[in-house]
Amino acid sequence: MAEPGVKDHRSEQVRVRFGRAIRRDLASEVSRLGARKALVLSTPQQSDLAFEASEVLGPLAAGIYTKATMHTPLDVTEDALEHLQASGADCLIALGGGSTIGLGKALAYRTDLPQITVPTTYAGSEATPILGQTENGVKTTLSDPKVLPEVILYDPELVTRLPIGMTVTSGLNAMAHAAEALYAENRNAATDQLAIEGLETLVQGLPAVVATPEDLDVREATQRGAWACGTVLGQVGMALHHKLCHTLGGSFNLPHADTHAIILPHAIAYNARAAASELTPISRILKGDPPGAALYEFAKSLGAPLALRDLGVSEADLDRAASLATQKPYPNPQPVTRDDIRALLQAAWAGDAPAF
Ligand code: NAD
Secondary structure, X not given: OOOOOOOOHHHOOOEEEEOXXXXXXXXXXXXXXXXXXXXXXXXXXXXXXXHHHHHHHHHHEEEEEOOOXXXXXXXXXXXXXHHHHHHOXXXXXXXXXXXXXXXXXXXXXXXXOOEEEEEOOOOOHHHOOEEEEEEOOEEEEEEOHHHOOOEEEEOHHHHOOOOHHHHHHHHXXXXXXXXXXXXXXXXXXXXXXXXXXXXXXXXXXXXXXHHOOOOHHHHHHHHHHHHHHHHHHHHOOOOHHHHHHHHHHHHHOOOXXXXXXHHHHHHHHHHHOOOOOOOHHHHHHHOOOOHHHHHHHHHHHOOOOOOHHHHOOOOOHHHHHHHHHOOOOXXXXXXXXXXXXXXXHHHHHHOOOOOO
């Protein structure tokens, strides 16, 4: 539980701010939450950011923990929890992509401490109450209001450090949330609007970022798109695309954003047979039809990876992947059959245009 004196952060709306060098406002954000000491989280690769934040925090810093790891493994969370308790922190700051934000969420889930996130990718985890955790190689997902961060600071200077390859795949990862939101069972007019806004912003922004990666205005625009896509991910249920990426990522230890980038056109093409009208915004925004083919051409034009085989998946793995991906039923516009998923995977493995 939060220490006495720390405000009931869940009674408030999420506070979202955009701006150059806004990460330098961390001390005032910690105070605004009524907290006294913040533990800063990062991956080992981004420890420089954690050190910088700790300096900015001055007397409000409770230390840093720089071992955040992809897919939030339980042993890392337990180690971080010990560190957190010893530090006396009453607030968490996650500086990084979905992996670091995932660790912050795992700690908040266990302690109910408030979280400030400073996202450095477009994955969108900062805007959802969803937490994925891995134990003994098995990833499970939960949704809990405790997990939703209280504050998001989008600093475009931080995403300029994201290499172009990952900028593209992470942007496509964000677009995947919005694309699946368009046919979600529990969608509504507001979520449709948010999804369309996210897609429009990223379809305009990603080619501009590829052309001028250092342009902070363009970077900030893509962060606004990622916020919309992440927010809609937190509001509606996902289907085939996210389930497939979850299975492939977990079973074959594939990089998260690359897997999303490769699967997206195939999953959308698969579902366009049953959700053609829901997916018309994608064709309109990309000026291409059908939507799966339009997404494939868009990804190709950005230089995104197109083939699962380039991530190290062997053709012999596809049968097992198709079986794993069709083991448990879930809501999806187009019925999910093993044969169809096997055909989808074959095209995604080879880097071909969508099979459907
Ligand atoms: P990531 O956080 O794993 O980052 C990948 C690598 O890039 C790391 O080494 C990181 O330090 C580095 N990096 C990140 N930003 C950088 C920057 N600006 N400059 C230089 N290097 C940078 O990647 P991700 O794709 O953001 O996150 C993937 C994880 O997030 C997965 O575990 C996924 O399941 C999770 N996720 C969760 C949700 C949710 O709602 N729960 C949503 C999306 C993703």
